[in-house]
Amino acid sequence: MKQSPRRYDLKMDLERASAAEPDQSGEDSNGADIIVSPPRVVRRARWAAVAFLLTLSFYAVLIVLVHRFAYFDLDLSLARRIQSVSVPGFGALMIAVSFLGGWIAWPLVIATGLVLIKKGLRTEGVVCIAGTALGGVVNLLFKLLIGRPRPTDLLVNVTRVFHHESFPSGHVVFFVEFFGFLFFLAYVLLKRGPLRVATLIVLALPIVLVGVSRVYLGAHWPSDVLGAYLAGGIWLMLMIEVYRRIKAKRES
Template identity: 35%
Template sequence: MKKSDKMAGLAFLLLIAGLGIAALFIVLFAELAEEVMEKEFGLFDRAIIGLMEAGSGSTMDNVMFIFTEMGSVWFLTVLSIIVLAVLGFKMKDKWGMLFFIIAVGGGSLLTVLLKNLYIRERPSINPDIDAIGYSFPSGHSMGSLIFYGFLIYLIIRTRQRSWIRWLFVAILTMLIVMIGSSRIYLGAHFPSDVLGGYIAGLIWLILSLIALEWIQWHSRSPVPPVHALRKLLGPLYRTVRAKLAFFTD
């Protein structure tokens, strides 16, 4: 088998694995949402909120307010314009631009849809910290995971030194966690809202990146994906068939 065929076939298997992971997270989100609607997460929510309240203070209030603003609609919108400019003018990545818009814009629409589907009331209403509307899932948590998660994907694909890439990955991952934590601390969401936002955001991000990789593969690779997969799995299929024939004869 040619090396190009083998690499294309393996890439196809990775895409299939990504879809499988997304499917598992969909099931997990559905289970979480069902438990939330049946109010089975009350003990979990109270325990996390109690820990947050134990560490509260004026300095922590200011820190958490900064983090929550970094996941707000206006802040992510400004950063999105910058990212699109870099993708379009510097990197000349039209597919990256398109699927970034799909990921971030589609994620925002999905957040609204899910909130109006589950209609969970917030722990408190506070317009100053963008705590209005329904609570589940957390829009800040979902939006930040999609946006900063897409940035992580773009950073990993760059040719920067490995330690620089992983430093930025660690910083952005911590930022995602702190944005979700800030929503709990400031009383805008229950912990289960934040967990639901992370899971829903991860599902949408995975699907968006799989679609992006698929399109880029088609546009760059001379090897048709189905043909590559057939050639990769052909020897395995023939081996299994031969063994089955041996045991059935």
């Protein structure tokens, strides 16, 4: 019978972090494949609280500013520069990226979560679905409370008229939470090698491109996108912390 992969003991790794040596081989003494977490993840976790507070502070300041101003001069300048890009295929790429944050987003989240659960990664699947869903609700509440208007076609090129609030960008928040959590899982659970590198690149690209896409299509100001990266980052850190605590409790 084929031996199932040994699961990563998060609590033990945290306790041994300062003394543990990186597992270069990704295999146990018997040569069987194992799921490992790079020690660098554990070391960086010590700075998670600091990163969280700094991100939260920047986000709070930005909220105050965007609540007072419909847009900034820098918003207008950056938006026009991005929209002036005329590389062949660039517009189609921007539309395709934004499509992933439309109606297909939730079927994609649910399907991904169910696949993770079916593969035996139950905690990962549940956190992926529940965390992304709750993050979307929280982001919608912030949109309603802040009430910042969308860009208008009097200032920039608007490909589609939206009738709800602009800050922060829901597409960007979704991409950071969903693809960001999958990026974290790939970094922690996959062994070092070409597969992990390729997976990380594929998951990172949508996160980077969606911000440019929303500005290019005239759906958001650059500051809406910046706020969404901050908001999504905050929620992603909370998702990861919840995941780590659940894993530590189950494996203790």
